Amino acid sequence: MNIGIVTFSQSNDNYGEVLQCYALYKYVQSKGHHCFLLRYEQTPYTNFALKAFTLLSLITNPQRLFSLLKKRRGKMIPHATDNTDRKFFEFRSKKMECTAPLTKNEILENPPEADAYICGSDQIWASPDPIMYLSFAPKDSIKCAFAPSFGGLTPNAYARLLIRKYIKDFDFVSCREMSGVKLCRELGREDTCLFPDPTLMHNASFYSQIAQEPPVGDKYILLYMLGNKSEFDIQAVYDFAHKEGLKVIYITGQNRVENYYRTTNATVEEWLGLIKGAEYVITNSFHGTVFSLINHKKFLTIPLVGAYERMNVRIHDLLSKFKLNNRLYRDSLSPIKESIDFEYFDKEQQRLIAFVDQKLKILRQS
Known part of the structure; x- marks a missing residue:
């Protein structure tokens, strides 16, 4: 057909x-x-x-x-x-x-x-x-x-x-x-x-076929933020990373331009590789969340606010489906270190x- x-x-x-x-x-x-x-x-x-x-x-x-x-x-x-x-x-x-x-x-x-x-x-x-x-x-x-x-x-x-x-x-x-x-x-x-x-x-093996391993020697947090508005202090990620002895790799998308922090552009293959190799992922992206799950990464998802708040329904549905509502950011990054039942995710x-x-x-x- x-x-x-x-x-x-x-x-x-x-x-x-x-x-x-x-x-x-x-x-x-x-x-x-x-x-x-x-x-x-x-x-x-x-x-x-x-x-x-x-x-x-x-x-x-x-x-x-x-x-x-x-x-x-x-x-x-x-x-x-x-x-x-x-x-x-x-x-x-x-x-x-x-x-x-x-x-x-x-x-x-x-x-x-x-x-x-x-x-x-x-x-x-x-x-x-x-x-x-x-x-x-x-x-x-x-x-x-x-x-x-x-x-x-x-x-x-x-x-x-x-x-x-x-x-x-x-x-x-x-x-x-x-x-x-x-x-x-x-x-x-x-x-x-x-x-x-x-x-x-x-599953992860499918995406691994095209993912490109990042040339990053240090352990890192991947921060992926789209241009839709979120009430979130980017500096908090850098403070958390410093305490954990981690580097921050910051990728923007959907027309977002960052004026205060260094960002990294990546090909699709590199982006997949960066998620695969990250210690943690922090994102306001639905698909950033999806690929964190597929690659068994500890993550937090930042909800959108204002006119974009209605788009949070996709995040709520996704996290509820896999019993992971605690991965939604609520004024603290500390829950990112909590374990995730990826065996349940894989079965689902x-x-x-x-x-x-x-x-x-x-x-x-x-």
Whole structure:
């Protein structure tokens, strides 16, 4: 079967975004299918109805509106400008078969041919973009949603109408968070089930095949922080590391620029290697948390605040699933030294993989 995958993948500094895409690609490939990544280049909404939805969302969410205004006035974390040494483009090009970059109109008018289409994980359903809901797929093709996330979105009446319309014709629907499952069930898809992020469909040995061992002689803490706002004092990590006799390796992503501490850029392979070799991991990233678990690392996850607080639902769901709510940062780094029952995590991960394999009968090769 020839399968086209649509998901977020074009970031130049968000490791989780690229790796969730890669993990889904390799999972589908492992089932004997040929697959390709549909390189969708999103542009600002041009459709009047979608513009109206965005405006209504801002009006009904004052925190988000205030955050956006602050960002435009330059009071939020500034944007990074040069990530060429992270080589994300090279990773995508070497590891996955991709289409040429395509705009919304190009996809709607002439979609790449496939027997089935999958819209993948990450927060691709945080806005009612028809491409992310596979509205372009021909009627005789299979449409499958593999763990997309609404990112904590509470859709207004218009958005609910759009989402109901989009998911009606799917052959299979799953979501990454329980809140998304409930929303889809409310909108007519009572068969929606909970799926793990595709990065959890592979164990540490799979990622070790591409991880690059870091040239770090000293033991270290890996600090990985995305640009979404967190109330967290970075200096606390350096103070903790000093007491423990550890070095700090600090990687930023998602346009975060650090003005006070030295940061390290890394390729995807190096990032995986740095997590694998770390003594501890501290992060505000969902996928930073996932890969800490996969690599059996003691970690703490920093919750987001303000307009981004709604995105914490993915972290809460993930930690609750593996009985690790104590790994959420609460004003102290000391819990990071507590032991983690990774045997339980490994068993649960294998159960999730078996569950997904059983549910996706529709994609089994005949």
